[in-house]
Every structure is written in structure tokens, then in C-alpha cells.
């Protein structure tokens with residue numbers, strides 16, 4: 001049989017009188033000593049017999065003047081330090097084990113299905129697309145969770161867009177979005193079912209909710225991700241997004257807390273094919289916040305898109321102009337081309353900064369992310385902050401007179417030339433050949 005390693009005993013030390021502190025209280029230390037190791041001298045002070053002292057600390061504790069202390073040999077001091085360090089390490093390891101076990105208890109990929117009037121925001125389905133890949137790589141279920149009122153009809157759609165399971169909280173109090181009600185609903189589901197990953201669309205509503213949930217859960221949130229993958233060895237979500245003004249792409253991990261939370265802007269991820277007929281379990285949970293505890297009320301809803309404004313994110317064809325267009329007047333030919341192709345005009349930030357175009361048309365990191373069928377970049381250099389907003393378009397044509405412009409690196413068709421020659425020629429050609437819109 002293997003002999004167990006000898007466990008070192010913790011040194012107990014010996015009691016010692018601190019000179020000048022005894023107040024001759026009446027031999028309390030002598031009475032307290034269980035080893036008969038203390039005699040009192042004529043002044044009423046203790047004389048400690050070191051040989052007899054068993055290091056029990058009782059005299060030290062009972063002394064009203066703190067006139068006694070414990071002393072240790074240098075060897076004992078060293079051993080005490082070693083033991084203290086070992087105990088800290090053991091405590092850390094035990095805590096780490098507990099944290100690891102807690103992390104393993106979180107399982108599954110969840111996508112928040114944002115809805116308004118029971119109609120889902122398309123970003124929710126885009127997220128279920130990427131969610132499917134993540135769930136497959138982790139070997140876990142992909143679930144959709146929906147908050148709202150009269151939202152039962154969304155379950156079939158969620159299943160058709162990849163969900164294996166759907167969680168609902170359906171309550172009239174959730175009819176319109178309010179941070180406190182949606183937060184309460186989301187937290188109650190997340191705390192109960194513990195998904196390891198939660199994905200939320202980076203819409204106005206989604207940004208508000210994701211930040212609130214992450215704060216309450218004391219977890220990380222990577223906003224505006226442009227890539228989501230799994231580190232299969234460590235079972236971690238790799239959340240990629242532009243950082244430092246878009247000059248680098250950073251991959252962020254949430255290692256020690258759960259859930260791992262990421263938001264993704266609309267049109268960044270491709271929408272998966274619908275698979276009608278898929279189905280699965282629907283779990284319905286109650287809404288637990290009583291009406292009289294809700295502090296906010298929705299009085300009026302003003303749609304963000306007012307008449308005349310444009311949503312370039314929804315367009316199939318975008319003709320974008322940059323600083324190379326030289327002035328706002330020259331954008332007229334881009335509008336002409338976009339009319340012929342049934343598209344809209346977008347722009348780079350330079351065009352917005354110059355006051356040529358409104359911000360609603362800006363494509364890129366601080367503008368819109370777009371994924372049209374056709375994107376024509378005219379006089380745009382292709383700075384990374386612009387590329388992150390359009391590089392996933394189905395077909396990109398770039399027109400630039402600088403053959404080294406970075407826009408050509410993402411273009412499917414590059415035209416090295418002057419926009420003032422190429423675009424009028426293109427318009428002419430479309431007109432004479434009978435222009436067709438791209439659908």
C-alpha cells in the first residue's frame with residue numbers, strides 16, 4: 001500500500017510577555033492557561049515556562065492589556081508562510097472548479113426574435129442562420145425566444161428558419177417594447193434555461209435590450225459583430241468586429257461568464273432558406289412583473305421612417321458615390337443610373353461629411369450595413385470602415401481611376417476609369433438597350 005505523505009502540522013508558537021504592557025490585572029492569564037505554564041512574579045506579571053507552553057493562545061486572548069503575543073522560530077515562520085500561500089492556491093483552484101462547473105451548466109444557442117405587431121424583424125432570421133452553424137459546431141440545440149403579445153404565429157416561422165425549439169412569453173403587457181418589461185421577460189427565460197450563447201439583432205430595440213440584459217447578467221456583450229464562429233477546442237464563441245476606428249478586426253471571447261452575448265446588425269449575416277413544415281417544441285412561460293410595478297408607459301409611437309426618408313438597407317440595388325464624385329450636383333447621374341436599375345443611391349461617409357448627402361444614405365461602420373444584389377461603388381476608395389458595411393453584397397462593381405484603390409479587393413468587377421466617363425456611358429448603354437431593373 002502506498003504511504004500517505006506526512007501532513008505538516010501548523011506551528012502554534014509560544015506565548016511571550018511584551019515588556020512594559022502588563023497592567024497586573026490579577027493573573028487572568030495564569031487562570032486561563034490549561035498547561036500550568038504561567039507563574040506570577042511579585043509585581044503580578046506572568047513568567048511563562050516555554051517548555052510547558054502548548055501554544056493554545058488562551059492567555060493572549062484573555063489579556064485585557066494585549067500584553068501577551070505568540071512568537072515563532074524562523075523555521076516556523078517560513079512554514080506558516082508556505083501554508084498560507086498553499087491555502088490561497090487551493091481556494092483559487094476550488095473557485096475555478098466551481099466556475100467551470102457553472103459554465104458547463106449553460107447550454108444551447110438562443111436567438112432573440114424581435115417583433116413588432118407580431119411581425120418579426122428580418123434580422124432575427126438572419127441570426128437563426130448563423131445560429132444554426134454555431135449550434136452545429138457546439139453540438140447543441142438552437143432556440144428562438146420571443147417576447148410580445150399575440151405572438152403565437154411566429155413559432156412556425158422560427159422553426160422554418162432553423163429553430164429547434166421556441167420559447168415564448170406572450171402577455172398584453174409586452175404589446176409594445178419597454179426596456180423594463182422586455183428586460184424582465186428576457187432575464188426570466190435566460191436565468192431559468194441558461195443558454196450559453198444569446199444573439200440579438202443590433203436594431204434600436206435590440207441594442208437597448210442587449211445592453212440591459214448583459215448588465216443584469218454581469219456578462220460581456222460584443223456589439224455589431226461582423227463574424228461569429230466557434231473555437232471548437234475551447235467551446236467558446238469567437239465574436240469578430242471592427243475595432244480601433246475600424247482599422248483592425250478584433251476577435252473577442254467571453255471566457256469566464258455566461259451567457260456569451262453578441263449583437264449583429266441587419267444584413268450582415270445572410271438570411272437562411274425557409275424550410276416550411278419544420279416544427280418542434282414550444283415552451284410558454286408566464287410574464288412575472290405585475291402591471292403596478294411597471295414604471296413606464298407607452299403613450300405614442302412615431303415611426304422612424306418618415307415620409308421622404310429612405311431605407312437603403314432594404315434595397316436590392318445600391319449605387320454609391322464617394323468623394324470622387326466631387327460635388328453634390330454630380331450625384332444626379334447616380335440617381336439616374338439607380339432609377340434605370342430600380343435601385344437607390346448610397347454614399348460614403350466623405351460624401352456625408354461634405355454635406356452632399358444625408359446620413360441616412362451612408363454605408364459603413366457608422367452608417368448602414370447593406371447586402372444588396374448589386375452594389376456599384378463610384379469614386380469610393382474602399383476604406384475598411386466603408387467595406388464592413390457593403391462587402392457581403394452579392395455582386396460588387398467598383399469604378400475608380402486609381403487601380404490600387406482597396407475597393408477593388410472586394411469588387412467582383414473592377415473598372416479602372418473616370419466615373420465621369422464610365423457612368424454616362426453606362427446610362428447611355430442601358431437606355432439604348434432597353435434598361436431593365438434588377439429584381
Ligand SMILES: Cc1cc2nc3c(=O)[nH]c(=O)nc-3n(C[C@H](O)[C@H](O)[C@H](O)COP(=O)(O)OP(=O)(O)OC[C@H]3O[C@@H](n4cnc5c(N)ncnc54)[C@H](O)[C@@H]3O)c2cc1C
Nearest residue numbers: 322323324348349350364365366367379380381386401419
Ligand atoms: C470611426 C470611423 C468610422 C467611419 N465610418 C465610415 C462609414 O460608415 N462609412 C464610410 O464610407 N466611411 C467611414 N469612415 C471614413 C473612412 O475612413 C474613409 O475616410 C471614407 O470611407 C472615405 O470616403 P471616400 O472613399 O468617398 O473618399 P476617399 O477615400 O477620398 O476616396 C475617393 C476615391 O475616389 C477616387 N476618384 C477620385 N476622382 C475620381 C474619378 N473622377 N473617377 C473615379 N474615381 C475617382 C479616388 O481614386 C479615391 O479612391 C469612418 C472613419 C472612422 C475613423
